[in-house]
Amino acid sequence: MKKIEAIIKPFKLDDVKEALSEVGISGITVLEAKGFGRQKGHTELYRGAEYVVDFVPKVKLEVVVEDGQTERAVEAIKTAAHTGRIGDGKIFVSSIEEAIRIRTGEIGIDAV
Numbered sequence: 001m002k003k004i005e006a007i008i009k010p011f012k013l014d015d016v017k018e019a020l021s022e023v024g025i026s027g028i029t030v031l032e033a034k035g036f037g038r039q040k041g042h043t044e045l046y047r048g049a050e051y052v053v054d055f056v057p058k059v060k061l062e063v064v065v066e067d068g069q070t071e072r073a074v075e076a077i078k079t080a081a082h083t084g085r086i087g088d089g090k091i092f093v094s095s096i097e098e099a100i101r102i103r104t105g106e107i108g109i110d111a112v
């Protein structure tokens with residue numbers, strides 16, 4: 001099993017969710033996040049005063065999939081989240097040793 005974590009722009013969430021659904025991924029976890037990468041935030045003007053917004057709002061998705069679904073899921077996220085502008089986000093893939101469904105006690109991919 002693989003865990004795919006994606007940090008994307010918030011307005012791309014529906015597109016990514018739909019793209020994952022089309023490739024057969026049914027369960028995702030979504031978290032609101034703030035951070036910055038190369039863009040280092042930006043400057044805004046409020047009531048005549050300039051201030052720096054260090055942390056840019058983002059959305060973090062987490063999906064656990066079978067090894068065979070990893071490539072399709074990553075491609076779906078990459079395509080749906082792409083705008084071509086700075087700050088499109090990142091995708092991280094890591095191995096999951098075990099998964100357990102608390103309600104039924106199912107183990108492994110059955111628990112996902």
